[in-house]
């Protein structure tokens with residue numbers, strides 16, 4: 001006869017095994033279309049696996065308890081209350097503390113690898129008004145001079161639309177076109193309330209705050225059309241505040257740009 005703890009260890013191992021298998025084989029996220037996406041997805045995968053272990057583990061405990069602690073025929077009350085199980089209290093304090101600490105350290109590492117810890121004050125040549133803030137995040141480049149690259153595009157957010165201004169071509173577009181594999185820098189401004197610029201496929205999201213222009217850099221890696229979604233409740237038609245980003249190869253982008261270019265007449 002095998003001991004109880006043997007079965008317990010076996011069940012825990014199976015739960016962890018199944019959770020890892022699902023975590024590595026089930027992808028819940030949209031396609032990865034920027035250099036940030038694979039980094040972000042690493043963190044998501046770890047969180048997903050931890051969530052699965054907890055969900056499957058707790059479900060098993062609930063199902064087991066339903067049978068094991070079922071009310072006996074002649075039983076009227078709830079039974080004796082459990083009180084002061086020191087061992088249990090230590091376990092359920094220490095294990096979550098370790099998990100939360102490790103996830104915190106790992107998140108910091110991910111944020112750093114996505115460029116979140118880059119120095120904020122290296123862009124004076126680009127932004128000469130002190131009110132302009134360079135958003136720290138979301139470029140992998142460690143070379144700060146390369147943070148701001150062509151094409152640079154101005155994004156205006158308003159209730160309830162995004163408009164994309166291409167200053168070099170002196171035109172405004174309702175769609176954001178960018179070339180693939182190049183760092184694009186967008187300068188975002190809000191005309192009214194707080195909006196947010198979110199491209200799920202790029203794993204980037206940045207608030208657009210009135211009176212505080214924000215620069216966001218990203219590098220698309222996959223040709224295609226992706227949604228731009230306002231991710232900040234900004235009014236009654238917030239749900240309809242969407243636009244598209246079209247990532248295309250260099251020559252397609254040039255073609256589109258030249259078709260719209262108003263400086264070359």
Ligand SMILES: [Cu+2]
Nearest residue numbers: 195230234241
């Ligand atoms: Cu909005």
